[in-house]
Amino acid sequence: MGNILNPVGNNSFVELAAFRDEDVFADKTDFIAKTNKRFDRDGNLLVFARPRRFGKTVTAHMLLAYYSRAYAGQHIFDGLKIAGNDSYIKHLNRHDALYIDMNSISSHFKNYLKKSKMVQGVESLVDYLEYSIIRELREQEDFAACFDKNEIENIGLPEALSALRNDLGVKFVFIMDDWDLIFRKYRNDEQLQKEFIDFLKGLFKSDDGLACFSLAYLTGILPIRKDSSQSGLNTFSEYTMLDPVPFESxxxxxxxxxxxxxxxxxxxxxxxxxxxxxxxxxxxxxxxxxxxxxxxxxxxGKCKGYWSGTVANEELARLINMNFEGLRDDILDLIAGGLVKFGFLMFNNDMVTIRSKDDVFSLLVCLGYLGCADYGDCCRLAYVPNREIRSALASIARMQSWYNSMPIIERSARLFNAIRALDSSETAGIIAEIHNSPCVSLLGYYSAEALACCVTGGLMWQTDGDYECFRKLQSGKGYADVIYVPKRNDSLPILLIEFRHDTSAEDAMNQIKEKEYFERYRDGDYPNEVILTGLNYSSKTKEHQCLIEKLQK
Structure with a gap:
């Protein structure tokens, strides 16, 4: 047992499973039943690419704890989903596992370079990776007899693994965490990237190499890069945020x-x-x-934005500022709730060869800044998935020099000011502008809910930070569609908005008054003025109708 061959230290899954009745724990061990079906069969080389902070390492540690013989007898999986599967006992702690954490390898290599005496031929990070694996294999007592210890510098890893398989019948489970580190951290070092791909090809392209592994599981943020130098890795089955089927859960x-x-x-x-x-x-x-x-x-005990980090923010800003084909406008529209269609098949699966808006959106989906839905014809619909990501994206956008000059920002201010000025005609006109924009039209516009999304998206840039927006809030004698309440500024008005589809703005306004949605805001803790807005969209005339009044307290 070492750092790579059957390691047992600092296993995040084992720690979580031990306290699963007390701490947050989601039982995903049924995934092991899926990998067991691929064991020693076609399709046993897997790449799972998902964003940072999405459990990549926990899953890798789970597979290690299940397959590695180093965990035998620890009863880690008792009572978990996999324990009820027919394949459970067959593979439980019966294999030798090579576990490679590329972050640790990178850190150890930096320390290695500081040493006064270096091993001959071990000059790059990839050299050091191969050297480290071979060294642990040679130091394992059961394997030592297969190798001449005096020729450690002259034997390659594929040959070492083949010797173990031929002499001892040993096959390995190969698990690599952050497999794409070299392509992210050393993105401009093409020589190092080529060495790394050649290293993987030596293991997984030839029949001799493939025969040494019962299962290979690589996890990272990026899929395998698409270029001629890496085409030899097409033996891997890839599952990504762009195409996760059938492992989406x-x-x-x-x-x-x-x-x-x-x-x-x-x-x-x-x-x-x-x-x-x-x-x-x-x-x-x-x-x-x-x-x-x-x-x-x-x-x-509190929901807030945990999606932060200087490096990630800098990366996003870099991508947005490329501004392919009006990319900045699209990003702002997405943050406000819109959708953008993009193609992903030409994405090169790296962070350097970005040639189009499609590439940017594909990368942002892989990084977790955007979600995507199938749109047919090899296309996807990009969207901002939740409040956490919307907050992070908006914060980054506001830091850019071009932010205040963007039309969508100016339009948001116009809409807010028109409502505040009780200008029904101007408000209806601006909402029509938003409705007719490409991002919103993809939503479909067939209900009052669609109209509500259009308006809240339009107001977002002017209200975010100053207001709390409530949807379907219990108020008065029912549930108000949308209420904007100022967080701390008495001079800002409370906005109470009701939506209709194919009826009338008068009907929406009557609903507000009959249900007394404004009752809680008449006095007491809310000295702010209250503005009532009724909106309707007619699918027959394709027109927006609006009524705006100030509540008389």
Whole structure:
């Protein structure tokens, strides 16, 4: 047992499983039943690419704890889903596992370079990776006899693994976490990238190499890069945020997972709060929550934005500022609730070869900044998945020098000011502008709810930060469609908006008054003036109708 061959230290899954009755834990061990079906068969080379903070390492640690013989006898999986599967005992802790954490390898390599005496031929990060694996194999007592220890510098990893297979019948489970680190951290070092791909090809392209592995599982943010140098890795089956089928339920927390988490005594949050903040990644019809954010929120007892980090923010700003084909406008529209169609098949699966808006959106989906839905014809619909991501994107957008000059920002101010001025005609006209924009038209416009999304998206840039926006809020004798309440400024008005489809603006206004949605805001804790707005869209005339009044207290 070492750092790579059958390691046992700092296993995040084992720690979570041990305290699963007390801490946030989603039982995803049925995923192991899926990998067992691929064991020693075609399709046993897997790449799972998903965003940071989406449980990549926990899943890799789960597979290690299940397959590696180093965990034998620990009863880690007792009572979990996989324990009821027919294949459970067959593979439980019966294999030798090579577990490679590329972040650790990178860190160890930096320390290695500081040493006064270096191993001959070990000059690059990839050299060091191969050297480290071979060294641990050679130091394993059961394997030592297969190698001449005096020729450690002269033997390659494929040959070492083949010797073990031929002499001892040993096959390995190969698990690599952050497989794409070299393509992200050393994005401009083409030589190092080529060395790394050649390393993987040596293991997984030739028949001799493939015969040494019962299963290979690579996880990272990016799919395997699409170019001629890496075409040799087409033996891997890839599952990504762009195309997760049939493993979509294992990419994050599902509704069923959240329902179980809500039962924890330590969870003081409502399911609606978690849904608003962290749900929204729709993968083949499944609603997926950001797992790390949910865990953090439950532990803190508060929903807030955990999606932060200087490096990630800088990367997003870099992509937006490329401004392919009006990209900045599209990003602002997405933040406000719109949809953007994009193609993903030409995406090169890297962070350097970005040639179009389609590439940017494909990368942002892989990074988790956008969700996507199938749109047919090899296209996807991009959208901002939840409140957490919307807040992060909006904060980054506001920091850019071009922000205040963007038409969508100016339009949001015009809409807010028109409502505040009780200008029904101007308000209806601006809403029509928003409705006719490409991003909103993709939503469909067949209900009062669609009109509500159009208006709240239009107001977002002017109200975000100063207002709390409530949808379907219980108020008076019913549930108001939308209410904007100022957070701390008495000079700003409360906006109360009701929507209709194919009736009339008068009908919407009458609803507000008959149900007395404004009653709680007449006096007391709310000295603000209250503006009532009734809106209707006619599918026959394609016109927006609006009535605006100030509440007389």
């Amino acid at each position: 294992f990419f994050g927390f599902t509704e069923a997972d959240i329902s179980e988490i809500m039962k924890l005594p330590s969870c003081k949050l409502t399911q609606e709060e978690l849904k608003d903040w962290y749900r929204g990644y729709k993968l083949n019809g499944s609603d997926i929550y950001n797992p790390d954010s949910v865990v953090s929120a439950v532990k803190d």
